[in-house]
Every structure is written in structure tokens, then in C-alpha cells.
Amino acid sequence: MERRALIAVLLIASLAFAVPKQYLPLLTKPFTLGPNCESIKKIIDWDGGIKNIHLPKEIPIGAPAPLSGALGSFAVSNYNAIKMASEDINGCMEKLGLPWRFKFIPEDTRTDPQVAVEVVRKLALQGVQIIAGRITSRPMGSLMYPVNEELHVVVMSGTSTAPNLRIENYLNYIKKTGKSYIFWAITNDYLQGNALADLAHKLGYKHVTIMYRQDDYGVGLASAFKYYFTKMGGKVTLVPYDPNARTFTAELRVVAESKPDAILFISFDELKVILRQALTLGLQRYPWLFSETCRGVLLNDPYLAKIVAVKHGMGTGPGGSDEFAKLYEKRFGMPPMLYADYIYDTLWLSALSVLRAKVYKADAIRQALLEVGAYFRGYTGPKAFNPLTQEVMKTIYHYWTIKIVNGKPMAVKVGIWDPEKGIIMYMNIRPR
Numbered sequence: 001m002e003r004r005a006l007i008a009v010l011l012i013a014s015l016a017f018a019v020p021k022q023y024l025p026l027l028t029k030p031f032t033l034g035p036n037c038e039s040i041k042k043i044i045d046w047d048g049g050i051k052n053i054h055l056p057k058e059i060p061i062g063a064p065a066p067l068s069g070a071l072g073s074f075a076v077s078n079y080n081a082i083k084m085a086s087e088d089i090n091g092c093m094e095k096l097g098l099p100w101r102f103k104f105i106p107e108d109t110r111t112d113p114q115v116a117v118e119v120v121r122k123l124a125l126q127g128v129q130i131i132a133g134r135i136t137s138r139p140m141g142s143l144m145y146p147v148n149e150e151l152h153v154v155v156m157s158g159t160s161t162a163p164n165l166r167i168e169n170y171l172n173y174i175k176k177t178g179k180s181y182i183f184w185a186i187t188n189d190y191l192q193g194n195a196l197a198d199l200a201h202k203l204g205y206k207h208v209t210i211m212y213r214q215d216d217y218g219v220g221l222a223s224a225f226k227y228y229f230t231k232m233g234g235k236v237t238l239v240p241y242d243p244n245a246r247t248f249t250a251e252l253r254v255v256a257e258s259k260p261d262a263i264l265f266i267s268f269d270e271l272k273v274i275l276r277q278a279l280t281l282g283l284q285r286y287p288w289l290f291s292e293t294c295r296g297v298l299l300n301d302p303y304l305a306k307i308v309a310v311k312h313g314m315g316t317g318p319g320g321s322d323e324f325a326k327l328y329e330k331r332f333g334m335p336p337m338l339y340a341d342y343i344y345d346t347l348w349l350s351a352l353s354v355l356r357a358k359v360y361k362a363d364a365i366r367q368a369l370l371e372v373g374a375y376f377r378g379y380t381g382p383k384a385f386n387p388l389t390q391e392v393m394k395t396i397y398h399y400w401t402i403k404i405v406n407g408k409p410m411a412v413k414v415g416i417w418d419p420e421k422g423i424i425m426y427m428n429i430r431p432r
Helices: 002-016 021-028 037-046 069-095 113-125 136-152 163-177 188-202 216-231 249-258 272-279 294-299 302-311 322-332 340-357 364-373
Strands: 058-065 101-108 130-133 152-158 182-184 207-213 235-241 262-267 288-290 314-318 395-404 407-416 422-425
Touching: 002 130, 002 288, 037 207, 037 340, 058 069, 058 113, 058 288, 058 340, 069 101, 069 188, 069 216, 069 294, 069 322, 069 340, 069 395, 101 113, 113 130, 113 136, 130 340, 136 152, 136 163, 136 182, 136 188, 136 207, 136 216, 152 364, 163 207, 163 272, 182 249, 188 262, 188 288, 188 314, 188 395, 207 216, 207 249, 235 249, 249 272, 262 272, 272 294, 272 364, 288 294, 294 395, 294 407, 302 395, 302 407, 322 340, 340 364
Parallel strands: 058 101, 058 130, 130 152, 152 182, 207 235, 207 262, 262 288, 288 314
Antiparallel strands: 314 395, 395 407, 407 422
């Protein structure tokens, strides 16, 4: 009897030390963050509660994007992504009863490096400590010096993919001073170049001619493709062009003379002119491949979209969340264009990092970005930063083609490229 009584006492004691159910997730689930209200609550807990957060009631975040210029065709989608992030983030702040609201400030960079510098400088002089959104590679290259040497505000791009800028960020700032205010919420184009090269190789091409923009983005992606494709035994002919030119017939004649197995176009809105001039020279006899920025241009040009659909032209694109696309279309009545999901995730990552910083100062926000990014997974994937380059470290690319559905052009995913698994195709398709 005494032994049974002792056992009963021990059981009661052990139950007294059992973990309450509400705390079990702390012990059994990994700490994750994402674009949702629960993540805001987690950040507040991480900060030690509201009492430890000293932020202004209205928290400004600059949200520049091309609303005109060479990527003007993306303007509505870019703006809607900013609007959607603002409504969702501030909706969560209200739902959670928090005293702060974020003010996202859209600014048109016009896809122009000088305009981007002026926009960022204006925002910095207004006291904005973090600027994040769709800043393309040429503007990011122009921003690196004034941001790090003069303005000292955090600038994060969700869409700039030029590899050389990451190296510059490492060599000129992080390696020398231990910090930089420049971040990328997307991987560099050596992954996209690999995805495109693997596709060309899988399709059996031996010689690919690349017609590409002569800028940080175009040179970076063309170089990446050449690096991987030549490693596979392929031949690459490079044909750069001035993105500000009005005619491209001279470059297209060089493309024709190279007699490739396929042509890869790395272009922005000027693709509309390039492809029309290519048709007059008979270049439709070659299969066409495209970089990610070409997709939106084609979808906005029904004539070219039909031609690419008939030719089964193929391209690559980073991420591309079907879940986000459904939410976006439900809200705005139209499908999002490329990078809308990246803009959305980038603004969520920015807002969570400001809350984690606890004060509205660029240096605190910069450090918080590294912390929050380690646990953040958005619609476009994980955002853990490489501390030496301050870019995210993993992206899965998809392959797309254009189809005409009920008379309207649509981008259709036909496969994915995973840096660890390689190509996985959903349908059998071959450019003509």
C-alpha cells in the first residue's frame, strides 16, 4: 500500500511539472515567419512586448517601382502589389490592436538609374529609413555608393538579379567595413542562367545566340548562361544592344548571320520592337527562348503573344506563387504580372524587420533584416540572407510558355528548375 501511495504522489508531482498546452508549440514547432498576422504577433513577443518598441505611430516605408519607362507595362501590377501589402499589413496591425500603422510610399523610378537615385535621396531626406520594392539592377548599381557613403538608409530590392552587384557589395562594403545598407530579397542571375542553360541543353541545342540588353541585368544573365552552357559543350554567340535604341536591325542581322539552333532574348519593353523587326528578317525560323522580364511584355502584346504561342516559345521565371496569384486575382480581378509576389513579400519582410528593430533607425533595421530573414518564408520562398552579399540564398525557377485561352494570352507553367534536383517538366513542349 505504501508503495502504491508513493507512486501516486510521484505521478501527481510529475503532472504538476507538465508543460501547459499553450506552450507546447515553443518546444515542438520550428520558429517561422511569413506574410501573416501571426508573424507580427511573434515579432512583438520576440521584442519582449509593446513596451519595448519605440516606433512612430506612422511608420514610413519607401516603395519605389517602375511605373513608366522600359518596364512601364508592369505599372498596374507593381502598384497593386504595394497596395495589397499595405492593406494586409495594416489590417493585421489593426486586428492585433497595435498602435502603429505603416505608410508605404510608392515612387516611380521610370526604370532609370538617375531617377532612382533622386527618388531614394528624396525619401531619405524626408526621414524614411527603409526603402524596398521593385528596384531593377541598373538603378541598384547606381544606388550602391550614395546609399552606403552618404544616405545611410536601408535599400532592398525584390527584383534586381545582376550578379556583379553582389560582388561589389561584398568587396567594397561588407568586406571592408563589416556592413552594407543594400539588400536583395531575390537570388542573382547565375541561378537563372543555369536554369536556361539546362533547358537549352535538354532541348538538344548546340549553339545559342543571345540578344541582350547592354546593362547590369542583361550582361549578368547572358554571362551566366554562357558560363553554364559552354560547360555542357555548347557554343554561345553574344549580341548586345543599346536598350535606348529605336531600331535593332543591325544587331538582328548579326543574330541571323550566326545561324544558331535557338535565340535567347534578354529584354524589357523594347522586346516589342525587337521581335517585330526580327519577323521582317525571317528570324521566326529559329526557336525562341526568353528571360523572365519578357513574359509580361508578351502578355501585354496580343499580336506577339499569338506568334510566341504558335512557336511554343519558352522562358524562365523565379518562383511564381499560384497561391498568391489566386489571392491577387480575387482582389483585383486580373492575374498578377511577374514579380508582384516578390514586391509583396519584400514589403512584408521590411515591415516585420522594422518591428523587430524596435526603433526607427536604419542601422537597427539593417541588423533586424538579417535576423528576420533567417526565419521568413513568403510566397516566393525563404529569405535567409547570405551575410557576405546580403542576398537571399535559394530560389526555384519555373519554365513558362504562352497559350491563347478564349482569345486571351496566358502564361502557362510547363516545368520547374530546382538547384538541387534540376529540371522537372509538367508537359512535353518544344519551341519551334
